[in-house]
Amino acid sequence: MLFNFQLSTPKEGLVDITNEVTEAITESGVNEGICIVYCPHTTAAITINENVDPELKADFLEGLDKSFPELASFNHAGGNSDAHLKSSAVGASETIIVSKGKPLLGTWQGIYFCEFDGPRVRKFFVKIIGG
Ligand code: ZN
Helix, strand or coil: CEEEEEEECCCCEEEECHHHHHHHHHHHCCCCEEEEEECCCCCEEEEEEECCCCHHHHHHHHHHHHHCCCCCCCCCCCCCHHHHHHHHHHCCEEEEEEECCEECCCCCEEEEEEECCCCCEEEEEEEEEEC
C-alpha cells in the first residue's frame, strides 16, 4: 500500500513525520512487515533521530552546515549545492520494521523530513509491505 503526503517546510529544518507514518501503517492494516519512507527531492532527505531534546535539531543542522558549506568554487547554477550534498549525505529514504501494527522505533527515535532548501511544498511517500 502506497501513501502520499504533502507538507510545507521552513527554510531549513527537521519536520517530525512519525505520526503520519504511524497513521499510514494503521490504515494499511499491516501487522508484520516493512515500511519505506521515501523523499522524491534532491535538496531534502529522510532520517531517524532523537525526538526528545528540541535543541538537537539545531545542532543537527549546524553540524551539516559546517560539514557541507556552500563554497564560492561550486559551479551548480542553482546556487544550492550545499543542500544537494546534505540531501545525499542524509539519504532519500528510511526502512522501518513494522511489528504489531506499529513502526518498530527505539524509545528516543522519531522519523524526520529534513528540509535543506526551503521553504517549499514537499512530498514524501510511505510504502508498506506485509500482512
Ligand atoms: Zn540545485
